[in-house]
Each structure stands twice: as C-alpha cells, then as structure tokens.
Amino acid sequence: MKVVAYKDIVEQVKIACMEANFRLGDDIIAAFKRARQTEESPVGREILDQLFENARIAEEEKIALCQDTGFVVCFVDLGDEVSIEGGRLVDAINQGVREGYREGYLRKSICHPLTRKNTGDNTPAIVHVDLVPGDSLKILVAPKGAGSENMSRVTMLKPADGIEGVKRFVIERVRESGANPCPPIVVGVGIGGTIEKAALIAKKAMLRPIGTSNPDSDLAALEEELLKKINDLGIGPQGLGGRTTALAVHIALFPCHIASLPVAVNINCHASRHKEIVF
Amino acid sequence: MSEIRVSTPLSDEVIRTLRSGDKVFINGILYTARDAAHRRLVELIDKGEQLPFEVKGHIIYYVGPTPARPGKPIGSAGPTTSFRMDVYAPKLIEKGLKGMIGKGARSQEVLEAMKRYKCIYFTTVGGAGALLAQRITHSEVIAYDDLGPEAIRKLKVEHFPVFVVNDIYGNDLYQEGVRKYARH
Numbered sequence: 001m002k003v004v005a006y007k008d009i010v011e012q013v014k015i016a017c018m019e020a021n022f023r024l025g026d027d028i029i030a031a032f033k034r035a036r037q038t039e040e041s042p043v044g045r046e047i048l049d050q051l052f053e054n055a056r057i058a059e060e061e062k063i064a065l066c067q068d069t070g071f072v073v074c075f076v077d078l079g080d081e082v083s084i085e086g087g088r089l090v091d092a093i094n095q096g097v098r099e100g101y102r103e104g105y106l107r108k109s110i111c112h113p114l115t116r117k118n119t120g121d122n123t124p125a126i127v128h129v130d131l132v133p134g135d136s137l138k139i140l141v142a143p144k145g146a147g148s149e150n151m152s153r154v155t156m157l158k159p160a161d162g163i164e165g166v167k168r169f170v171i172e173r174v175r176e177s178g179a180n181p182c183p184p185i186v187v188g189v190g191i192g193g194t195i196e197k198a199a200l201i202a203k204k205a206m207l208r209p210i211g212t213s214n215p216d217s218d219l220a221a222l223e224e225e226l227l228k229k230i231n232d233l234g235i236g237p238q239g240l241g242g243r244t245t246a247l248a249v250h251i252a253l254f255p256c257h258i259a260s261l262p263v264a265v266n267i268n269c270h271a272s273r274h275k276e277i278v279f
Numbered sequence: 280m281s282e283i284r285v286s287t288p289l290s291d292e293v294i295r296t297l298r299s300g301d302k303v304f305i306n307g308i309l310y311t312a313r314d315a316a317h318r319r320l321v322e323l324i325d326k327g328e329q330l331p332f333e334v335k336g337h338i339i340y341y342v343g344p345t346p347a348r349p350g351k352p353i354g355s356a357g358p359t360t361s362f363r364m365d366v367y368a369p370k371l372i373e374k375g376l377k378g379m380i381g382k383g384a385r386s387q388e389v390l391e392a393m394k395r396y397k398c399i400y401f402t403t404v405g406g407a408g409a410l411l412a413q414r415i416t417h418s419e420v421i422a423y424d425d426l427g428p429e430a431i432r433k434l435k436v437e438h439f440p441v442f443v444v445n446d447i448y449g450n451d452l453y454q455e456g457v458r459k460y461a462r463h
C-alpha cells in the first residue's frame with residue numbers, strides 16, 4: 001500500500017494550477033512553430049507571432065497566458081493500492097486550487113449558475129476519478145476556458161447517420177464557432193457511450209498531447225481527415241482568415257446502445273492548458 | 280492592410296476613415312465591461328438614469344482581467360467573446376458609444392446599430408492577455424466593485440493593438456478573411 005499525504009496533494013495541485021496558467025505546453029509551442037511555417041495569411045502569421053511573444057511574457061513575468069484562467073477540471077487515476085492520509089482527495093484538490101488561484105493572481109471565474117454570485121476562490125474543481133490497478137496516483141490538472149467550452153456541443157445522432165453524420169457534425173460545429181473559441185483550436189471528439197460518457201471522453205481526448213498519434217489506426221486516419229477538412233474552412237488564427245484553424249483533432253470511442261450514436265465535440269482554445277502530477 | 284493610430288475619444292471623422300481589416304493602435308482610455316456590468320448599464324438606461332461613465336465618444340473593451348501583481352497596473356487582459364453582449368450593445372451604441380473591442384462575430388442588431396450611429400467593432404488577439412497587459416499603463420475600478428473581475432475599470436492604454444472587424448460601411452473582416460482562405 002502506498003501512502004500519499006493530503007498536504008502533498010494540496011501543494012502539487014497548487015503548483016500545477018499556476019504552472020498550467022503561466023507556461024504554454026511544449027506540445028503547443030511545437031504546433032505553433034509548424035503552423036507558422038505553413039500559414040499563408042499575413043495577419044494569421046502575425047497573430048501566431050503575438051502568441052509566441054505572449055507565451056514568453058507569461059512565463060517570464062508569471063502572469064496568466066490568458067485572463068480566463070479557467071474552470072479546473074481534474075482527471076484522476078487512483079490506484080487501488082493507494083491510501084490518502086490526512087484528508088479526502090477531493091478536498092485536497094479544492095484546497096490546492098484555492099491556494100494556487102490566490103498565490104498565482106489568477107482570475108476567480110466560478111459562480112452560481114443562476115444568481116451569478118462568484119464563489120470567490122475558483123472552487124469547486126470538477127474531479128473525475130477512475131479507479132485503476134496499482135500503487136500510483138495520477139492527477140491531470142486542466143484549467144478550461146469558457147470561450148471554447150461555450151462552443152462545445154453534444155448530439156444524439158441516429159445510427160443511420162453513421163460516420164458521415166459524425167464528420168458533418170464535427171465540421172459544422174467548428175464552422176459555426178468561427179472566431180469565438182480563439183482559434184487555432186484543439187478539437188476533442190467523443191463518439192459513443194451515453195450523453196455524459198461522450199462528453200467525458202471528448203474532453204479527455206482533447207487533452208491528449210498534440211503530436212501524439214491515436215493508437216487505433218482507423219481513428220488516427222479519421223483525425224487526420226477531420227483536421228484537413230477543418231483547416232480547409234479558412235477560419236484561421238482568431239477567425240480572421242487563414243490555414244491554421246485547428247492544431248489537432250483527437251478522437252475517443254466507446255461502445256454505445258444499439259439505438260443511439262452520441263457524439264460530443266469539446267473545443268479547446270490555443271492555450272490548451274494541462275499539467276500532470278504523479279505520486 | 281494599413282496601420283493607423285487613433286486617440287480616444289473617437290470622432291465621427293476618424294470613424295469614417297476606418298475600414299475593415301485596418302490594423303489600429305489605440306492611445307487613451309478604454310472602459311471595461313462584461314455581461315454583468317452590461318446588464319446593470321442597460322437597466323440604468325431603461326430607467327433613464329445616469330451611467331457611471333461617459334459613454335459618448337468612448338470605447339468599451341470586453342475584458343475581465345486577472346488580479347494585478349503588486350506594482351503592476353493590471354493582470355492578464357485579453358478580450359472575451361462579444362456575442363454575449365449583443366443583447367445589450369445596441370442601447371449603448373444609441374447613447375453614443377463609438378467602439379467595442381472583443382472577439383467573435385456580432386448579431387445583425389448590433390451591426391445595424393453600428394451603421395446607424397457610427398460605431399466600430401474591433402478585435403484583438405484572444406489568449407494574448409499577458410502581451411496586451413503590457414500596453415495598459417493604468418487601471419482603476421470606477422463602478423460595480425462587487426462584480427470582482429466583471430467590475431467596470433477605466434484603463435489607460437498606449438499603442439494598444441486592434442484590428443477593425445466591422446466598419447460603418449457594412450464590411451466584415453471575419454467574413455472576408457474566411458472567404459479568402461476557404462476551400463469548401
């Protein structure tokens with residue numbers, strides 16, 4: 001049995017919240033560099049240059065990359081041979097978020113959905129826990145911005161709509177989103193499951209590092225096809241026209257009911273923030 | 280694409296020269312407001328009461344910045360999505376608002392009001408909040424402090440970079456830009 005201390009989880013989550021907001025991931029930087037080479041629009045190239053410069057300033061000055069420092073979503077893989085000492089896992093994550101958002105001068109963006117009263121400390125975090133075999137505890141901390149989240153959708157297609165229906169839904173979603181989600185975007189697609197499962201696997205797929213290929217070769221081919229079609233829409237950086245609308249399309253699949261074909265599209269902005277903690 | 284420098288308040292004379300696609304650098308004052316502040320402003324207009332700042336000739340920037348670190352005027356300060364303000368914007372434009380800075384397309388009602396009362400819609404790079412913060416030299420909350428990040432702030436900006444999306448002639452940079460590069 002491995003013992004993980006509550007206070008260590010608090011500390012690591014706090015650091016992850018700040019780092020995810022101050023430092024753009026290497027996978028995104030590499031994708032920006034590739035896009036800078038192929039972008040045909042002069043305005044598009046200038047925007048990509050501004051995003052490089054923005055990342056440099058954010059890291060140097062420890063200022064958030066984007067003022068929308070997000071809703072903290074955590075994907076936890078909790079080993080069945082791990083025990084947490086000194087408190088509960090979800091409490092530790094929330095305490096880490098509270099401290100990270102205060103110490104990092106990050107925006108507190110979470111409110112009551114109807115009264116709109118701010119909770120004041122960016123909690124609660126949204127925590128998804130998977131029980132896995134083994135003695136490790138992994139926490140993927142992913143602060144998610146609302147501009148791109150607002151452009152995300154779930155639909156329940158008919159089985160007869162098939163793969164062509166899925167492609168149409170994904171491409172039309174990106175087209176209709178236009179400049180709103182801050183392109184270049186990362187598109188997560190969840191196919192199958194139930195309504196909530198489709199959304200959940202879309203979000204997890206969206207967070208896969210850019211540049212890694214899907215282990216399923218059929219899905220890898222579909223990702224490539226959708227990426228090309230999305231970039232042919234011409235939306236471009238910030239929606240002002242260009243070749244770079246998406247940096248990646250990531251797809252996840254789950255078996256579904258014989259009567260349904262759920263599809264979720266979860267969009268992330270170019271500041272695709274995520275930081276993994278492993279105990 | 281031409282580069283233009285403008286100062287606030289914006290005159291109709293300057294507004295007439297601006298065209299969709301122009302790169303513009305703003306010097307002067309911007310007022311910040313998002314959803315919650317817009318709702319309160321429009322409630323005041325509906326009741327015939329005075330607004331907490333002079334809208335006439337001015338520009339509203341749709342932004343909710345991160346808190347400032349000690350010694351800095353402001354935290355990260357990039358644009359938020361504009362369509363959420365579409366239901367409120369025409370009433371402010373009618374009151375003499377001359378510019379809005381945000382991101383994403385506007386509704387037909389907003390575009391009509393802009394043409395009628397001579398107002399410009401600008402965009403700046405979403406997600407470049409750290410870079411844009413460097414062009415803001417001063418920030419003070421002037422209304423609705425209780426709204427936290429959504430309070431109305433008066434910002435002093437120098438060489439603040441924006442693009443004209445919608446001019447007063449009905450041109451739209453989003454539509455034109457996408458048309459130019461679309462393959463299907």
